Amino acid sequence: MAEAQGTEAHGTEAQGSGAQEATGARSAEAQARESAIPPQRVPSWGRSARAVSTGRLGDALPHLALSLFFLAGYCLLALLRYYRFGSPSWDLGIFTEAVKGYAHFGAPVLSIKGPGFNALGDHWSPILALLAPAWWLAPSAATLLVAQAALFAWSVGVVSDTAARVLGSTGRGVLVGTAYGLSWGLQRAVDAEFHEIAFAVPLLAVVGRQLLLRRWERAAWWALPLVLVKEDMGLTVAMAGALLVLCARRWSLGAVLVLFGFGFTALTMGALIPHFNPQHQYDYWSKLPGGEHPQLWQLMVVPFTRLTVWKTCGWLLGIVGFLALRSPLLLLALPTLAWRFSSANSMFWGPDWHYNATLMPILFLALVDGVDRLRRSERLPGLRGFAEGMVPASTGIAAACLVSLPVGLGGLSDPAVWTQGPHAAALRAAIATVPPNVRVEASMGPLAQLAARDDAYWLGGSKQVAPDYLCVDVAGWDGGPTDLPGYGAALHPGNHYTVVFQQDHVTVLKRD
Incomplete structure (x- = not known):
């Protein structure tokens, strides 16, 4: 019996061993089949960014150094113009009065525009109150210029570090950050002195960063303060919500952001600004084609009949080698371009002044996303080399644009800039x-x-x-x-x- 039991036990072990072998064979066969199946394509921003930084100070130093370099350059350019009285407009005086009003715990009255004129009746920019502490330390218009330089320099570090994380190389990140810091949109804004959009530039850079790194809630929170920069920025907030829905499938979060953006824009233009305006109206409706009651076809058709609009689009996309078109992040630029190109004021159409500064962080982060997509693309292998080469080429393109548009840091080569006389x-x-x-x-x-x-x-x-x-x-x-x-x-x-x-x-x- 013992022998029989042993024989049965041995048979049972043999059966178990055979079952295990069969299971292992089936598992190996299944793994082979799974490896043969190509991975499903993940929607936009579905892959985690290549995390270069580990949170150590040494990883951040190249991007911090780049920010400080541009901070010094922007300050130098702005202050040289300020102390030689090269003001291009009355805008610096206007914003100086607004910040002074906030710093004195009063209304932001703009006497330059008229006795008792409240700045909130012109544009909705209460975010300027954040400069009040700086005004307490240095009550001067130069304080605003330094603050704008610091905000722009902050965005340089954000773009540089984000590019390093997504592209997997600190060197590539610094190259993209340098190209962004030299971009003609930022240089024009520095040359035009201070404007409220200085706050929107780093905010948009951080929003784009969080989207590329798949931090959806953070992207939404960073987008919210944009409605305090200017009344039209609510439309950009709504577009950020649309991107969360379309590209991240975050339906609830995206819908809330869309409703908040559109709602706040309607509130500011329809109620808040008219409340503070002397004529109790929003003065800029008349800038639209067709006056205060434009037709939809006018808003959609009229901009495309203007040659200056096409030239500006060429400048905007050309600086990033048109690779920004590969990224859905570029949609964030559409609201700003829509109101500018629809305006009857020709000053908004071209590459002058400060109006393109808010588009620069969007374009360069879209460039980063476009390069990464083309490197991973299986359908367009011929463009991979172009995408890789565009990273170092972007710096040269930005520098060439400064030569073509001799403003900003490119204008420092003029000896007259350094002499006051x-x-x-x-x-x-x-x-x-x-x-x-x-x-x-x-x-x-x-x-x-x-x-x-x-x-x-x-x-x-x-x-x-x-x-x-x-x-x-x-x-x-x-x-x-x-x-x-x-x-x-x-x-x-x-x-x-x-x-x-x-x-x-x-x-x-x-x-x-």
Whole structure:
């Protein structure tokens, strides 16, 4: 019996061993079949980024150094223009008054646009209040220029580090970050002095970063503050929500972001801005084709009839080798392009001023995504080499654009940038002649510096209030006034002004 039992036991072991062998064979066969099946294509941003950084300080140093380099360059460019009185517009004076108002815990009143004019009745930019602490430390228009340089430099580090993570190389990341920092959109914005979009640039860079790294909730949270930058940014927030739905299948999160973006834009344009506006309206409806009641076909057709629009699109996409077209991230740029190209104001159409700065982080992060997609593409193997070469080439393209558009850091090669000359000295002396905390009406050059310490008005822009001082710069003013006391009396009938300073075409007059 024992032998029989042993025989049965042996047979049982043999059967178990055979079953295990069969199971193993089937498992190996299944693995072979599975390995033969090509992996399913994952939707947009479905693959995790190649994490280069491990959170150590050493990994962040190249990107931090790049940010500091551009911070120094942007500050140098902006401050050189500021101290030689090269203001291209009255905008720096306007934003100086707004920040000064917030810093004094009051309304952001823009006397330059008119007595008692509230900045929130022009554009919805309450985010400017964040600059109040900086104003307490240094109450000067130059503070705004340094703040903008810091915000732009922050975005450089974000783009550089994100590119390193996605492309798997710190060197590639630094190359993309350098190209972005040199991009003509940022350079134009620095050249145009401070604007509220300075806050949108790093926010959009972080939103794009979180989307590429598949951090959906973080992307949504970083998108929300955009509605405090400018009223149209709510449309960009809505587009971020649409991307979460289309590319990440985050239905609830995306829908909330879409509704919030559209809703806040309607609230600001329809209620908040008119509430603070002197005429209780949103002034920029009239800029659309067809006036305040444009037809849909006008909004969709009119922009494509303008040659300048096509040129600007070429500049925007050309700087990234058109590879941004491979990324759904490019959709974030559509709301901004839509309102700009639909406007009746031709200034919005071209590559000038600051209007393209918010598009630069979107374009370069879309470039990073496009390069990564082409490297992994099985359908377009011929474009892999082009995608790889576009990373170092982007820096050369950005530098070439600066030569073609001699602004920003490219303009530092002009010797006139570094010299201030006797006219700047005369303007400084004129500003010193005007005491602080008075009502002063000034021409373009000294306006921002006077706005930092006085109640400043645009020359000839306010008929209701007679200023205590006039600061008039007639240099380069064709047909400018020669009898300046008479000019002051003509601007403000019933008042008499006496010259208290005159040097190199700059005159200061005091009201008797």
